Amino acid sequence: MIASIVSSGVAIGCIYALIGITYNVMFSASRVFSFTAGTLGMLGGVLGSLFISRMGMPVAIGLLLALAGGAVLGIVTEIVAVRPVLKSLDQHLYVLSTLALALMVQQFTAIEWGTDARPFPRLFDISRDGLDQQFWLPMLACAAVIVGLELLYRHTLIGRAFLAIAEDSYAARALGLPERRLRMASYALAGVIGTLAGFAGGEMLLAYFANAPMLTFYGFVPVALGGMGNNRGAVVAGLLLGLFQQAANFLVGGVFASVAVFTVFIIVLLARPEGLAGASLQRRV
Amino acid sequence: MAKTAITRRQALASAGAAALASTLARPAIAAKEPILIGYLPALTGPSSSTGIGINRGILLAVQEINAAGGIDGRQIELITRDTQSDPTKAVNGAAELTHGQKVSCVFGPVNSGESLAVVPLLARANTPQVHPCWVDTLTDPKKYPMCFRNAPTNQQIGHAANGYVVEVLKRKKVAVISDTTGYGTASVNAYAPMLKEQGAEVVYQGNVDAANPDLKPELLRMQSAGAEAIMPWSVNAGFLSRIINTRGQMGWDVPIVGQTTLGSGQTKDLLEKPEYWAKVYPNNFRPVCYVPGGKLTDRTNAFLDRLKSAKIDMGDTLLWWIALGYDSPRMMAEAFKNVGSEPEQVVGYLNKLKGFPGVYGDISFTPDQHNGYPDAEVVMVEANSLKDGAFNLAPGYSA
Numbered sequence: 001m002i003a004s005i006v007s008s009g010v011a012i013g014c015i016y017a018l019i020g021i022t023y024n025v026m027f028s029a030s031r032v033f034s035f036t037a038g039t040l041g042m043l044g045g046v047l048g049s050l051f052i053s054r055m056g057m058p059v060a061i062g063l064l065l066a067l068a069g070g071a072v073l074g075i076v077t078e079i080v081a082v083r084p085v086l087k088s089l090d091q092h093l094y095v096l097s098t099l100a101l102a103l104m105v106q107q108f109t110a111i112e113w114g115t116d117a118r119p120f121p122r123l124f125d126i127s128r129d130g131l132d133q134q135f136w137l138p139m140l141a142c143a144a145v146i147v148g149l150e151l152l153y154r155h156t157l158i159g160r161a162f163l164a165i166a167e168d169s170y171a172a173r174a175l176g177l178p179e180r181r182l183r184m185a186s187y188a189l190a191g192v193i194g195t196l197a198g199f200a201g202g203e204m205l206l207a208y209f210a211n212a213p214m215l216t217f218y219g220f221v222p223v224a225l226g227g228m229g230n231n232r233g234a235v236v237a238g239l240l241l242g243l244f245q246q247a248a249n250f251l252v253g254g255v256f257a258s259v260a261v262f263t264v265f266i267i268v269l270l271a272r273p274e275g276l277a278g279a280s281l282q283r284r285v
Numbered sequence: 286m287a288k289t290a291i292t293r294r295q296a297l298a299s300a301g302a303a304a305l306a307s308t309l310a311r312p313a314i315a316a317k318e319p320i321l322i323g324y325l326p327a328l329t330g331p332s333s334s335t336g337i338g339i340n341r342g343i344l345l346a347v348q349e350i351n352a353a354g355g356i357d358g359r360q361i362e363l364i365t366r367d368t369q370s371d372p373t374k375a376v377n378g379a380a381e382l383t384h385g386q387k388v389s390c391v392f393g394p395v396n397s398g399e400s401l402a403v404v405p406l407l408a409r410a411n412t413p414q415v416h417p418c419w420v421d422t423l424t425d426p427k428k429y430p431m432c433f434r435n436a437p438t439n440q441q442i443g444h445a446a447n448g449y450v451v452e453v454l455k456r457k458k459v460a461v462i463s464d465t466t467g468y469g470t471a472s473v474n475a476y477a478p479m480l481k482e483q484g485a486e487v488v489y490q491g492n493v494d495a496a497n498p499d500l501k502p503e504l505l506r507m508q509s510a511g512a513e514a515i516m517p518w519s520v521n522a523g524f525l526s527r528i529i530n531t532r533g534q535m536g537w538d539v540p541i542v543g544q545t546t547l548g549s550g551q552t553k554d555l556l557e558k559p560e561y562w563a564k565v566y567p568n569n570f571r572p573v574c575y576v577p578g579g580k581l582t583d584r585t586n587a588f589l590d591r592l593k594s595a596k597i598d599m600g601d602t603l604l605w606w607i608a609l610g611y612d613s614p615r616m617m618a619e620a621f622k623n624v625g626s627e628p629e630q631v632v633g634y635l636n637k638l639k640g641f642p643g644v645y646g647d648i649s650f651t652p653d654q655h656n657g658y659p660d661a662e663v664v665m666v667e668a669n670s671l672k673d674g675a676f677n678l679a680p681g682y683s684a
Contacts, residue, residue, distance in 0.1 A: 001505055001509075004501050004502075004505065005502065008501060008502075012499065110329060110330075115329045115330050115333050115370070116331075116333065116334060116522055116523070117522060117523030117551075117555060118554065118555070119554055119555050122557075128534070132534075204498045204499065206498075206523055208496075210496060211496065249497070249499075249502035249503065250502035250505060250506060253491050253493070253502070253503055253506055254492050254493050254503075255465055255492055255493070255494065258494060
């Protein structure tokens, strides 16, 4: 029983963490919380099912095409929903513009793909004994993203340029860094990570258009708890959220589990508004 | 050049003649005006599988009625508003149908959660309504005198399903689970007390978010509570398939008995292994089931032939959904043909309807009983016997 709670809790937590990282990568590049993060996760499942199950493509090709689709949506988000509102960040117009784009993509998916949940293919034809692939695939994807981002940010020039933009975009631009192109690249990267989350968790979440609001909502919790822009905080908070949610499902069950999750969420934010791993913001006077 | 000026007298005479002509012509035009039936299906959204099936039958019936000349020369026109499985949109659609389109009668909504919001609204608008939703409170001849149900109530469904679990399968400890929709919660609240009255013990009772990706904790709670049967009540194929898959993964040999969508093609598509569909018994309806020997009734066979000749797909839906959709406009058309399309006339006719011969079942109403489906036709079936949208009766039923 405990093994079951831990395996599914960690797996779901990894999906939430990846969506949290998606939020953070977009936030770091633009100071914008793009609510297309959950939609990217939903598309990972839908595109994976479309390419592999319906069109019969090999898994690797299906994965690559799904990730490419996510990258394209990331770039479209930057151009359509983020860039036009960057000059008035203090008015928080990005909430409306990104949410509107997310809803448009979700509704388009519902019209073209259908509104029923559809099966996501089993990626590897191996036995279900032991820890099943539907659980270890999200864990593997999460680990790969953490390691990949660490290598990118610490050991490559473009990664350092991303960090420079995140640190101070004006200074980075003054130094000659192509801020706009780097921001677009960050959004493409976020698109890939978000889509990978949905693809890796596809067997668990199914290919279902209504996963978008669920992932947008639960994926934001690790960001708020872990500290905005803090990927390590998002991973820890995502895993804790998944485990707590599954434990609450078992202990109290039904709709009470959601109530328990959000009660804890509110209590934590009341105690530490900057998040568990976030630093207090200094207010300039 | 000739003068074309018109005198005041000529103008008045022309206006008078035009007015007289339009008055005289009105009955002839009215006689050819279509009769409008408002229709509120959920064609999209998470509860749309029922609506999609019903829609195929409705469209076929209206097409057949109109092709045969309509109702005394008047065509039936279906004014459809997709509720998108959302009660708010269903209310908006109902308001538009009654106030904007001024329909003669409304069929739908086809999901109880939406009907709970729409039925009081249509009652206030004095619009005759026929719906197939199961929640008991959705008909009440005193509160909603113009509302009729041409499908079973939750009580009828519960009686058949609970009776099958307790009396046929001899299971006394039961887990009752639903999603968080209006239909789901109302069903659990109705069936749990019924089970207790029938001698069973409800060891687990819960409403779960249908988007929850992992139902194993819920099934573990059922198992540790000693459940001997699981009774799910939801029209969400994703939710139902997760229950069936989780039971299979756990290797838990316990029957699943409940909602008709357990046996739908959408649920089947989401199963991890075909063998997980064994020991799943959804409710269904005797007139559209195979009796031992694998045969359907003559009436249903004739209907199947019509569906096949109209090239209507049955592989991804249930025959009873299509049959119910097919019967509904035909029942309304019979009322229009016999008494006209005025609301009081339609309601008066339906109040005396006796044994309307539907493919889905024979429907009867009285002024005090607006639930028209016969008890004896509600049965349980074997999910994995699905063929052409119909099923074999579950073990324990006789022909």
